[in-house]
Amino acid sequence: MTPVQLALLQCATVLYAVHAFVRVRGMVGRGRACPQLRWGSLLAALGLHTCFLAARGLASGTLPIDTRLDSVALFSWVAGGVFALCERPAQLQGIGPVFWTAFVLGLGVMWATAGSEPMSRGSLARFWLVLHLVPVYLGYGGFAVAAGAGATYLVQERLLHHPSRAALWRRLPPLESLERLDRTALTLGFPALTVGLVAGVLWAQQATAPLGHAWYADPKVVGGLLVWFFYAAVLHVRLRARWCGRRAAWLTILGFLLTLVSFATVHVYTSSDVTPDDPAQAAADRGAS
Amino acid sequence: MTIRVTGLNHQTAPVQVREALAFPKSRIQDALAGVRDRREVDEAVILSTCNRVEVYVCGRGELDEGVVPAFLAEFHGVWPETFAPHLYHHVGAEAVGHLFRVASGLDSLVVGETQITGQVKQAYEAAAASGASGVVLHRLFQQALAVAKQVRTRTEIGAGRASIGSVAVELAGHIFESLTGRTVLVVGAGEMGETVVRSLHAAGASALLVANRTFSRAEELAREWGGTAVRFDRLGESLSRADIVITSADAPHHVIRRADIAEALHVRRGRPVFVIDIGVPRNVEPCASEVEGCYLYNVDHLQAVVAETLALRQREVEHCMAIVQAEVGQFMSWLAKLALAPTITELSQRFHDLKRQELALLWNKLPDLPEPARAEIERMANRVVNKILHQPIAALQASPPEDPSGGLLAAALRLFGLSRSPAAPHPSAPPPTLRELGK
Numbered sequence: 143m144t145p146v147q148l149a150l151l152q153c154a155t156v157l158y159a160v161h162a163f164v165r166v167r168g169m170v171g172r173g174r175a176c177p178q179l180r181w182g183s184l185l186a187a188l189g190l191h192t193c194f195l196a197a198r199g200l201a202s203g204t205l206p207i208d209t210r211l212d213s214v215a216l217f218s219w220v221a222g223g224v225f226a227l228c229e230r231p232a233q234l235q236g237i238g239p240v241f242w243t244a245f246v247l248g249l250g251v252m253w254a255t256a257g258s259e260p261m262s263r264g265s266l267a268r269f270w271l272v273l274h275l276v277p278v279y280l281g282y283g284g285f286a287v288a289a290g291a292g293a294t295y296l297v298q299e300r301l302l303h304h305p306s307r308a309a310l311w312r313r314l315p316p317l318e319s320l321e322r323l324d325r326t327a328l329t330l331g332f333p334a335l336t337v338g339l340v341a342g343v344l345w346a347q348q349a350t351a352p353l354g355h356a357w358y359a360d361p362k363v364v365g366g367l368l369v370w371f372f373y374a375a376v377l378h379v380r381l382r383a384r385w386c387g388r389r390a391a392w393l394t395i396l397g398f399l400l401t402l403v404s405f406a407t408v409h410v411y412t413s414s415d416v417t418p419d420d421p422a423q424a425a426a427d428r429g430a431s
Numbered sequence: 432m433t434i435r436v437t438g439l440n441h442q443t444a445p446v447q448v449r450e451a452l453a454f455p456k457s458r459i460q461d462a463l464a465g466v467r468d469r470r471e472v473d474e475a476v477i478l479s480t481c482n483r484v485e486v487y488v489c490g491r492g493e494l495d496e497g498v499v500p501a502f503l504a505e506f507h508g509v510w511p512e513t514f515a516p517h518l519y520h521h522v523g524a525e526a527v528g529h530l531f532r533v534a535s536g537l538d539s540l541v542v543g544e545t546q547i548t549g550q551v552k553q554a555y556e557a558a559a560a561s562g563a564s565g566v567v568l569h570r571l572f573q574q575a576l577a578v579a580k581q582v583r584t585r586t587e588i589g590a591g592r593a594s595i596g597s598v599a600v601e602l603a604g605h606i607f608e609s610l611t612g613r614t615v616l617v618v619g620a621g622e623m624g625e626t627v628v629r630s631l632h633a634a635g636a637s638a639l640l641v642a643n644r645t646f647s648r649a650e651e652l653a654r655e656w657g658g659t660a661v662r663f664d665r666l667g668e669s670l671s672r673a674d675i676v677i678t679s680a681d682a683p684h685h686v687i688r689r690a691d692i693a694e695a696l697h698v699r700r701g702r703p704v705f706v707i708d709i710g711v712p713r714n715v716e717p718c719a720s721e722v723e724g725c726y727l728y729n730v731d732h733l734q735a736v737v738a739e740t741l742a743l744r745q746r747e748v749e750h751c752m753a754i755v756q757a758e759v760g761q762f763m764s765w766l767a768k769l770a771l772a773p774t775i776t777e778l779s780q781r782f783h784d785l786k787r788q789e790l791a792l793l794w795n796k797l798p799d800l801p802e803p804a805r806a807e808i809e810r811m812a813n814r815v816v817n818k819i820l821h822q823p824i825a826a827l828q829a830s831p832p833e834d835p836s837g838g839l840l841a842a843a844l845r846l847f848g849l850s851r852s853p854a855a856p857h858p859s860a861p862p863p864t865l866r867e868l869g870k
Contacts, residue, residue: 302605302726306735308591309743311605317703318608386701387723 143198143209150194151215155249157187158222162242169239169313184226191219205272213275214252217405220279221245221286228287228323236314237323240297241290248402270345278338278366282401284331285373289398291324292391299388321386324394328380332373339366365404372397432770433492434567436526437499437518438478438485441540444517451509454479463563465506469498474565476558476572478533480550482540487530489567496520527571527762531755534575535582536589543588543744548579567769571762578758585754588747591740595623596630598736599728603631603675603705606726611635613674618642618666618686620652621679623709623730628656628677640669644680667691671698676706678714685716692719692727699724707733771827774840777849778823782816823847 161183168180194215198206206212222245229238294314301311346360376393379385385393439449454462454477466475466488474489486499500518504511521529532538534551555572558564564572583589592601603610613636617628620643628639639658643649649660661669670676670691680686687706692715696704706727708715713729720727790812794805823843830839843849 298605302602303720305602305728305732306739308736308739312591312601314605316605316608318606322608384700387703 143211147194147197147201150190150197151211154187154190154194155246155253157183157190158242158249159246161187162239162246165239165242169236170310188219188222188226191215191222195219205275207271207275211253214249216275217279217282218245218249218252220283224280224283224327225287225290228327236298237290237294237320240294241287244290244293245286252406270341270348274338274342274345276338277334277336278342281331281333281335281338282405284327284334285394285398285401288324288327288331288394291320291327292394295320295324295391296388296395299391321390324391325380328373328377328394332377335366335370335373339370342366361407365407369397369401369404372400432489432567432766433494434487434489434523434526434571434766435494435496435499436485436487436521436529437496437503438483439514439517439519440483440485440538443519444514448514448517449482449484452484452503452507452514453481454484459557460561462506463558463561466499466502467563469502471495471498474558474568475563476554476568478551478554480547483533485533487526487568487571489565489571494522524759524763528755528759530571530575531578531758532752534579535751535755536579537582537748537751537755541593542741542748543590544593545583545589548576551579552576567766570765574758574762578755581758582751582754586747586750588744588751590743590747591736593737593740593744594630595730595733595737596626598733598740599627599677599707600630600634602726602728602733602736603636604634606703606705607674609635612637614638614640614672615658615675615677616640616642616661616669616673617652617656617658618676618678618714619680619682619710620648621681621709624677624679625656627707627709631675631677632656636675640673642666642669644682667694670695670704674702674704676704676715677709678706679709680714682710682714683712686710686714687719688716689719689722692716692725693722696722696724767830768828771830771840774843774849775824775827778843778847779820781847781849782820786812786816 161180164176164180164183195206195212198208198212198215202208206216225241225245229241295317298311298314298317298320301307301314302317305311343363346363376390376397379393380390439452441449459477459479462477463475466472466477466486469488471490471492471494472488473491476487478485478487486502488494488499500511500515503509503514529538530551534548536542536544536547539547551572555564555568555576559569592598600610603613607613610631613631615628615631615636615638617624617639632639639653639656640661641649641653641656641658642661642663643652644663646660646662649663652658653660666687670687671694673695676687678686692704692706696702701724703724703726706715706719706725708727708729711730715727717727717729719725790809793808794800800808827839827843
């Protein structure tokens with residue numbers, strides 16, 4: 143990773159922080175926040191972020207997933223992009239301050255822990271990775287939006303029980319809109335995660351079979367499946383048992399925390415994603431050793 | 432050139448005085464013609480609402496304070512003594528600032544209300560239609576409307592709602608995505624309940640259920656409000672159908688208990704219910720708000736929101752005044768330039784005439800001069816005249832707006848031998864009217 147590429151991502155992070163600050167100030171402070179700064183900082187941040195991913199993608203010739211920092215950048219780009227599109231309707235603008243603050247904090251933590259050393263991957267692995275990662279990240283983006291909506295729901299619900307705090311509840315969207323956003327983001331994110339996991343399992347099977355490992359013993363697969371089962375249960379209680387309100391909001395927040403923990407522990411702290419370039423060669427190496 | 436406003440409002444005059452001086456819409460044109468008939472008045476606009484009566488006049492000379500009171504007394508056939516103590520008078524920048532404040536809702540009974548902006552616009556349109564407003568009041572009112580818009584978009588002066596009914600609608604709008612098609616259950620027949628029902632109905636809540644201890648009274652109210660009467664003993668069933676419940680029953684005990692709300696929410700599968708309890712003593716058990724999905728508000732809650740809204744608006748007034756002040760400065764400087772316009776035109780005309788005369792003499796002396804040489808000389812003469820004029824014109828335009836007829840203008844008039852401008856009327860040469868200036 144060149145210093146210029148790194149600088150692009152650093153500038154984007156600073157601009158996201160500026161955007162989050164402007165949004166929070168607009169919510170709790172007096173008067174309307176300067177619209178040019180508000181939209182300018184977000185567009186510039188997303189633009190620089192896109193430039194970083196494009197530069198990394200061009201350098202690797204495919205999706206930018208060569209290093210863990212790339213993975214974090216791609217994941218946050220999808221989550222930020224999905225949210226920026228979702229919050230366009232006026233009724234949902236109030237959710238922004240909560241989401242962007244969480245976004246910047248999450249990005250900071252992940253950035254601090256993710257390394258930028260390259261991970262070796264073969265060309266076959268690249269194909270499966272793209273098929274696996276694009277839907278998984280879309281799913282995670284959906285869950286991030288759902289969690290933002292859930293957190294705002296809890297705040298707004300509490301505020302509405304204290305109507306004299308009009309200056310605050312006036313700036314947040316209606317409860318029903320938040321609940322609908324939460325539900326929509328979940329119902330779109332879950333199928334995407336399913337597709338991504340199926341592709342991931344198929345890839346893991348191919349990659350681990352020659353090594354003599356069981357694919358289901360891979361911590362990444364276990365982590366992914368855990369998240370999948372949790373969201374399957376959340377969707378079940380939401381759609382079948384019609385859970386709504388506070389309980390449903392807490393579930394989506396818990397689900398996203400679980401996703402983050404799974405993402406951080408499995409993708410950042412374990413080295414299991416260093417799949418050999420050529421499984422057959424690796425098996426031969428093992429035999430030789 | 433003077434702008435003056437004379438009027439009275441809810442703060443200075445009781446309603447009897449205001450209604451005695453109010454101008455009905457049908458007589459506005461006659462009234463405008465009446466003010467214009469006064470010798471000193473060139474332009475006029477009359478703003479007449481339920482809370483204020485104001486007459487804005489503009490004249491090329493000094494406008495006496497008694498002009499408008501005399502007109503009001505004559506037009507309405509009342510003694511000036513009956514209303515004179517209630518009048519306020521503002522002249523020049525103060526009058527301009529007053530109009531900007533009025534148009535922005537800063538001078539209204541409920542600070543930040545928007546109705547007044549529309550009324551100012553109507554008053555101006557009526558004056559423009561009858562030809563009573565000219566170039567100055569046209570610009571003044573256009574700018575006042577622009578200031579009102581700026582104040583509204585750049586500050587929080589219009590934030591929130593400021594009546595019980597509209598606060599109820601606002602709260603409902605933060606629970607439900609839309610009020611269209613929502614079912615409202617009204618328990619009891621209190622007057623304030625009716626206000627809230629009307630506000631919710633206007634916001635789109637269409638289905639109305641009316642419950643009252645006396646069923647015939649419920650039927651009567653349902654007919655009046657276009658709803659359906661329901662029996663009081665079947666309140667529980669109606670409760671589960673209603674998204675919004677308004678209680679204003681005259682009952683000594685709680686009409687709706689926590690268990691009723693919990694049961695209704697169970698049937699509604701958690702869909703929220705918005706309850707407004709206007710009854711005194713309260714009709715709904717206060718602990719019902721602990722049930723998840725129940726948003727219960729009483730009169731004190733709603734009044735607290737109104738108070739918070741008004742306090743917020745009051746805090747914003749200072750920021751609005753800064754905008755108003757800046758705009759007043761801008762308008763006064765435009766007005767000063769308007770007063771200078773004839774002098775500058777005459778000055779420029781004088782020098783260009785001189786140039787033309789001298790060039791004509793030169794062409795006579797040098798008849799064989801080729802065309803390209805003539806054109807070049809003419810361009811040179813133009814440059815010289817423009818360069819000579821540049822400094823005096825710039826200095827005149829930069830003179831302080833509050834003193835357009837001050838030392839510099841007088842000096843220019845003397846130095847260049849110009850006629851008197853309308854800003855400094857000359858007894859022997861009547862100045863052009865403002866309408867002529869605007870052409």
